Amino acid sequence: EVQLLESGGVLVQPGGSLRLSCAASGFTFSSHAMTWVRQAPGKGLDWVSLISGSGRSTYYADSVKGRFTISRDNSKNTLYLQMNSLRAEDTAIYYCAKAPTPDYYDSWGQGTLVTVSS
Amino acid sequence: EIVLTQSPDFQSVTPKEKVTITCRASQSIGTSLHWYQQKPDQSPKLLIKYASQSFSGVPSRFSGSGSGTDFTLTINSLESEDTATYYCHQSSSLPQTFGQGTKVEIK
Numbered sequence: 001e002v003q004l005l006e007s008g009g010v011l012v013q014p015g016g017s018l019r020l021s022c023a024a025s026g027f028t029f030s031s032h033a034m035t036w037v038r039q040a041p042g043k044g045l046d047w048v049s050l051i052s053g054s055g056r057s058t059y060y061a062d063s064v065k066g067r068f069t070i071s072r073d074n075s076k077n078t079l080y081l082q083m084n085s086l087r088a089e090d091t092a093i094y095y096c097a098k099a100p101t102p103d104y105y106d107s108w109g110q111g112t113l114v115t116v117s118s
Numbered sequence: 119e120i121v122l123t124q125s126p127d128f129q130s131v132t133p134k135e136k137v138t139i140t141c142r143a144s145q146s147i148g149t150s151l152h153w154y155q156q157k158p159d160q161s162p163k164l165l166i167k168y169a170s171q172s173f174s175g176v177p178s179r180f181s182g183s184g185s186g187t188d189f190t191l192t193i194n195s196l197e198s199e200d201t202a203t204y205y206c207h208q209s210s211s212l213p214q215t216f217g218q219g220t221k222v223e224i225k
């Protein structure tokens with residue numbers, strides 16, 4: 001059974017940094033692209049970033065480019081999102097999801113809440 | 119950036135009624151369109167991939183159609199457990215984008 005468990009979400013001040021983790025199990029992690037999608041409170045889904053199975057290719061939404069970095073450690077079956085220069089508008093639940101192809105997401109974690117506020 | 123516009127934003131329907139949700143893309147995306155269901159306080163779940171391919175384990179009352187710029191998600195014979203928000207998602211070009219969501223409630 002595929003399991004994705006996000007962690008690292010906390011309350012952080014504007015301008016601060018945070019690293020989210022997503023621990024994966026139940027599938028061959030290195031064979032799949034992975035993604036981060038966020039959801040602001042009461043709002044819709046917002047695509048954040050995508051990384052290839054090898055980790056060599058990464059893609060970002062314009063709103064986070066230059067501030068967020070997606071990475072993965074295939075030896076630890078873990079996906080990361082390094083978030084710098086955080087803004088109030090980054091406040092959201094952050095979901096990691098598995099991508100059998102880079103096109104669609106067939107398994108999602110339960111999400112971790114990031115709150116950016118002073 | 120490709121903008122996906124869903125209609126309606128909200129729909130209140132009676133059980134066993136047929137539900138149709140549309141998703142229009144701001145430019146042609148072929149069939150690189152996927153549908154997700156998000157129930158209250160839950161993570162999204164994949165329903166349909168590549169416009170019309172049902173995902174494993176999804177009830178047969180859910181179906182998708184369309185190509186190019188116009189897509190449809192149909193729920194035949196709505197059940198109470200289908201109360202949720204439904205999102206379309208395009209992967210034709212980066213950045214990938216989602217529609218704003220359609221909330222479906224049971225009357």
